[in-house]
Amino acid sequence: MTITIYHNPACGTSRNTLAMIRQSGEEPEIIEYLKTPLLHDALVDLMTRMGIGPRELLRQKGTPYAELDLGNPKWTDDQLIDFMVEHPILINRPIVVTPLGAKLCRPSEAVLDILPNAEVGMFTKEDGEVVPARKRAP
Secondary structure, eight states: OOOEEEEOTTOHHHHHHHHHHHHTTOOOEEEETTTSOOOHHHHHHHHHHHTOOHHHHBOOTTSSTTTTTTTSTTSOHHHHHHHHHHOGGGBOSOEEEETTEEEEOSSGGGGGGTOTTOOOOOEEOTTSOEEOOOOOOO
């Protein structure tokens, strides 16, 4: 089984998501998208699989979002995607792809919706928040 995480190791949510995947018994393919930026078509494919548009994937905090005026409705979807390709820090994270789907995993426990083995038991995030054990509905 292949699980892929588009990961930023400096992000706590991304680290927690990776830890949950590993706790489920899987070792994912890890793509550090800041080091290996996504191309336009790959980003479009991910958004299509997640069922979201570029504005939903844009990260504002700690990025050039404001200085590029990306909240302005003048930008087309393709232009926003081009900005994300040029400035990968604008891509919200982590994105996880599994055989059950693709998802922007914010909060990190959202990954449980698409993990084949979502019964990871109780999980404690880096900040001490406890994610209770849960089972996938039949």
